[in-house]
Amino acid sequence: MKLIAILLVVGALIAGLLGPQIFFVVDEKQVAIVTRFGDVQQEVQSPGLYAKTPFVDSVTYFEKRLLIFDAPPDSLLTKDKKR
Numbered sequence: 001m002k003l004i005a006i007l008l009v010v011g012a013l014i015a016g017l018l019g020p021q022i023f024f025v026v027d028e029k030q031v032a033i034v035t036r037f038g039d040v041q042q043e044v045q046s047p048g049l050y051a052k053t054p055f056v057d058s059v060t061y062f063e064k065r066l067l068i069f070d071a072p073p074d075s076l077l078t079k080d081k082k083r
Contacts, residue, residue: 021054031062 026032026044034042034050036057044050052059 018054022051023049024052024059025049026061029064031064033060033062034058035060 024032026047028047030047032044032050033040034044034052034057036053041057042052
């Protein structure tokens, strides 16, 4: 009985440590790209819970929403000194 309790505790600890490494969540406002050693493995566009290979794959998130950067106009000179 004690052995079963110890195995359950060890299993729960391992699952608690590996869980965040195995699963990732994509929000409805995001797109995710899963890369393995820099090579794109998967492109995730729909929201939900997904799995990846732990310690090998990495996830990069991008916003789906339109991000607008409105910079003020600026004057600069070209190579031939014209505006």
